[in-house]
Amino acid sequence: MNTVLKPRPTVPLLELRGIAKSFGPVEAIKDVSFSILPGRVHTLLGENGAGKSTLMKILAGVHAPTRGEILLNGSPATFANPGESQKAGIAIIYQELSLAKNLSVAENMFAGHEPRRLGVVDFKRLYAQSQALLDDLGIDIDATAPVSRLSMAQRQLVEIAKALSRDASLVIMDEPTSSLSDREAGILFHIVTKLTAKGAAVVYISHRMDEIMRISDDISVMRDGRYIATLQKDQTTIGALIAMMVGREMSDVYPRRETPYACPAVPLLKVCHLTLPGQFEDISFQIHAGEILGFFGLIGAGRSEVMKALFGIGRPSGEITMSGKRLKLRNPAHAIREGIAFVTEDRKHEGLVLMHSIANNVTMASFEEHGSRFGILNRRFERDETANAITRMNIRASGPFQAVGNLSGGNQQKVVFSKWLALKPKVLILDEPTRGVDVGAKFEIYRVIRELASTGTAIILVSSELPEALAMSDRLVVMREKRVVHEFSAHGPTQEEVMSYATGAKTA
C-alpha cells in the first residue's frame, strides 16, 4: 500500500460545500463538494469543459459562486475579488501567462508588493529577495533579466515563483507543465514537494496522467460540471480515473492503422540541408504520401522553427522539393497554394479569430479558393463546410455562429483542424495538436489524423508527448539543439531509446 509515510490529516484546509455557478442560463458547475487537506497534493481531473477552471476562478475570487459555501480553516469565507483571495493565502498559477514582458523577473515576481523604502521601490532588496527565492526553489534564472528574454518554459517557472512570493497556504496550479520540458517539470515537482512539506496544500490541474500519478496524494474527478468522486492515489489506477473522467472505458487512446502502411517509392516532400542560422541547422528529411512523420524533441530543440520555415515564414538556405518541384516559399499564402497546411502550436494567437463565428473560422483558409466566385462569397460553401466540420469533428457548440472564443480548448482545436481540412492539403503540419486538449477530444483528433493519412495526406506530427509521438508515427525524427540527431524507422524504438537521443545521452 502506501509506501510514503505521510499521515493523512483529518482537518481540511479548505472545504467546498454545494458550490454551483451559472453564467446566464448555462450551469458551469453544479453542486460541487469536497475537501482539500493541508500538506497534500490534490489533483483536479476532468475533461476540458468539466468545470475545473471555473471552480478555480471561484477560489481565486474572480467569480462569485451562485450557491454553496467555502470554509477556510473551518470558518466560512467569501472572496469578493482576487485581492481578498490572495490575502486569505490562496495563490494561483494560471495556464495563460500573466507576466509583463517589458519588466524584469524580479519586478514581475513582486508586482504589487515590492519592498519599499521611503515610498519608492527598493530595487536592491527587490533583486536580492527575488534571487533568494528563485535559488531556494531551484530555478536557475537571473532575477534582473527582462522577461522578454526568457523562453516560454522559463516564464512559466517565473510565474510559479511569483505566486510563491507571497506566503500561501493553498497553491493552485493550472496545467503548469504544459509548456515545460522534462527537466523543468522536474524543478516544478521539486517545488511541489517543498510546498507540501511546509504544510501547504497544492491543487494541481493537469491532463498528463503519468505526472498526476507521480505527484498526487488525492485526486478529485469532475465531469460535465459535476463532482464525481475523490480518491486517494494508491487506491486507484489510470484506467479507472480515465473511465470516471470520460464516463466510459477508454481501451486504447491511440487508434491503430486499419491497414498496414504501404510506403510509396517516391517521397512527396523532400527537405535537404535546410538551415536558418540561430534557429536550426542542416535539417534533412523526407515524407511520403499517406505517411505520419513524428518530430520529437525537448522544448527549444528547434522543431517549431523548422515547421514555420516549411510554411513560408523565414528564409532558410537549403532545398525544399514537393513532388520533384523545387519550392521557394515566400509566405504562408504561397505555402498554402502549394498544398501545405499548418496547425500551429498557439491556436489562440495564430490559429483562430476568437471573436468570430465557427463558420468564419472554419472557412478562413479556404473561402477564397473554394468558396467564392469573382471575389464574391458563396454562402452555400460556408454553410456546408461548417455543417460538415461540426459533424465530422464532433464539435460541441450551440450552432455555426457561436463565437469560437466561447468554446472549450478541445473544440477550438477541432475548429483549427477543420479550417485546414477544408483545403484538402497534401502536407499537413501539426505542431503539438493535442496540447491542452482533453482525453475525449484527443481521441477524436487522433482518429482524424489516421483518417487523413489513409486518404494520402502526408502528416508531420510535432509532439512533446512521447507516447503520442511513438504511437501515431510511422517514422520518428528526433531533434536536439537545433539539429536532427536521429531518425527511427517504423515500430522500433522504446521511450527510453528516443529520450536518450533527445536529451543527448546518446548521439548519432
Add this chain to the structure above:
Amino acid sequence: MNPTQLSGAASTRRSHASGALQRALRHYGGIVVGLIVLCGFFWALSPNFMSVNNLVNVVMQVSIIAILGFGMTYVLLLGDIDLSVGATMALVGTVCAFALEHGASPLAAVLAAMVTGLVLGAVNGSLSALLTIPSFIVTVATMGVFRGLAYLTSNGVPISIDDDRFAFLGNGLVLGIPLPIWILAVLLLLNHFVLSRTVFGRKAYLAGGNREAALYSGIDVNRLRIMIFMISGLLASIGGVLMTSRLYSAQPNAGIGYELDAIAAAVLGGTSLSGGYGTVLGTLIGALIIGVINNGMNLLSVPYFYQLIVKGIVILVAVCIDVQTKKRHA
C-alpha cells in the same frame, strides 16, 4: 445525441436565418432605439423637426460625414485608424479647383480628385504596413502634410469655382432628392456588399479580428491594409468633391475635425476600435444620430458651445450602453 449538437445542413440553415435576425437586433437594436428616442424628443420640442424638408436636410448634412465614416469603418475594423481624412478632403478639393481652373471637364476633375484620394491612401497604407509604423502616428503626420499641401496649392485662400455641372454634384436634385443623398445610398449599398459578401470584406474582418491568424491562413495582410487605406482615401476624396461642389469653392481649411466625427459615427454604429467588428449600416445610423443632435439643437436655438458639450455627452452615453450590452452577450 446531444440536442445542442448540430447534425445536418437542415438545422444549420434554420439557425442561419434566425441567427441573422438575432445578430441584426443585437447589432443595431440599441442604436436604432436611441435614434428613434432622439427624434421623438426633438419632435416633441420642435414640431418642425419631423417635416420632410428638415429630415432631407438632416440626411444631406450627414452625407459627407457618413461617407468618410464608411471609409473609417474599413480602417477601424482592421484595427487601424485614419486621422488624415479631413485633410485629404481639403487637398482633394484644391486639386479639383486647380483642374477646373486649367480647363479640365468636371468629370476629369472628379477623376483627378479620386486618383489623388487613392494615392494619399496608398501613402498612409504603405507607411503603416511596410514600415510597420502605427497608423495613428502615420496619419497624424500625413494629416499635417496633406493640410499643408492644400494651403500651398491654394495659397491659403479659397478658390472659387463657377462650373454649373460641377456644382450640380453637391447641390442638384434628382427626382426631388439631393444628389449627395443618392450618392450616399449607392455607397452604402456598395460598401455593405463589399464587406458582407466579398472575399475582400471577409479578409478585412478576419485580419482585424486576429492579424497573426489571418497571416497564417494565407491572407496577405500587408496588401490588405494598403488597399483599405486606399478605400478610406477614395471615400474621403468623394466627400471632398461633394463639399467643394456644395460650397462652390475649394477651401484649404475645409473638413477640419471631420475625421473625429467620422470615427464617432463608426463607433456609435458599433464598430470596434480594436478591430474585427463593424458595419457601414451601423456607421450610417451613427452619423444620423450625430446629424439629428446637431439639427435638433439648431432648431431649438441651443448656443453652439452647449451643442458641443451635449454632443460629446451623447456619444459617451451611447458608447457606454453599447459596451455594456456587448459585454452581457459575450
